[in-house]
Amino acid sequence: MSDPLVSIRNLGLRYGTFRALEDVSADFSRGTCIVICGPSGSGKSSLLRCINRLEEFQDGDVVFDGASLRACRDLPRLRSEIGMVFQHFELYPHLSVLDNVTLAPRIAKGKPRQEAEETARRLLDRVGIGDQAGKFPGELSGGQQQRAAIARALALEPKLMLFDEPTSALDPEMIAEVLRVMRDLARNGMTMLVVTHEMAFAREVADEIVFMDKGRIVERAETARFFSAPTAPRAREFLDRILHRL
């Protein structure tokens, strides 16, 4: 694995005395889609949030595209290269969908409004909600909101997309439309780290699965191998439970 886009090195994160992440190391190459799964509280979201330093980790480092996050002096610029999609969408309720998407390109990157709006409309079309551009987030369904949030993240032309349980807050019938957009992104070569419980999505789209438990990566395997023969007992147990819950 030469020249990984993200390289996590002995990462440690504590909240007070609770160790959310302990000695986590992993490399992720460009153009791959990695699904991170594991029981709740296992540190999946914390790991994602360390990668754009929404969490301030105490130990180790994350190297993104050759640059150390610990040494980073220009976080906004770094973050503008990493798109993030949240469980609860976090669209800005006081701005239209179009303004949600154009805000960061205009404010953070200084793009002229017209150019930003052209890009935004193209992205909204791509996620299938081009006709909703003038509406406010509150007027959209959950699935549409999450797709708008994906468009907002894509507007900065990120090198990496982080998805933090993007479908966990959605009704079942809306999950599919969001996953379709994500699948489309992965097929177009976007580097993606996805925290999700959607095992069908993982099996179909992910190149590799990372399984976490108690703040550590306990298994990492190619998707097919992970589902057919997980080596870590904890991963096997988790898979059994999540796949046979019906």
Added chain:
Amino acid sequence: MGFDWAVIHDNLPFLMRGLWNSVQLAAITVVLSFPLGCIVALGRISRRRWLRYPATMLVHALRSNPLILIVFWFFFLVPILTGRPVGDFASVLAAFVVFFSAYFAEIVRSGIQSVRRGQLEAALSTGLTYAQAMRFIVLPQALRSMTPSLATECVIVFQGTTIAYVVGMREFLHTTFLVTERTMRPVELYLFAALVYFVVCLAGSIFARRLEGKAGIPR
């Protein structure tokens, strides 16, 4: 004894000059202390201790003192410190701005904290700086949730202008009192004063309600 409403009519220009002083004092106080309050509020919620501690102390110190004491303090101490008289309006205005900035700071702080943390994180994750995220995402939403409290505080500021009386500033209550002394018609004049305060405050709250309606966001 009948009412003699002519005293109001006869002294109206003098009374209105007092009212104008009160309105000016209140308006300038709000215009200056609100932004100051925003800055103090940002200090109050800062992660940096050297910002948070002084801001917190300032707010507590000001809020635990009566306005009248702050007014005296500025009126008697500022000339000593600066070595020259500053005039009653200026000293009262300074006292008001400092005093009410503490109250505005608390309103702004609770407004900011009513905005979900995820909003700030979403803004930061798209490459906005903390200041930009505050300016474009958090504060506009906070402002909406704090409009009612802000309107109430503006009314309190206006009513508070009567305290300027104690250092001899010719605000509305003071001019009313002066006319009362001269005409011996306290009932009419104080009724009139009550009516004026009522009308100004009512106008203020109607204006605030309209602002609130305009700021209403579909959720």
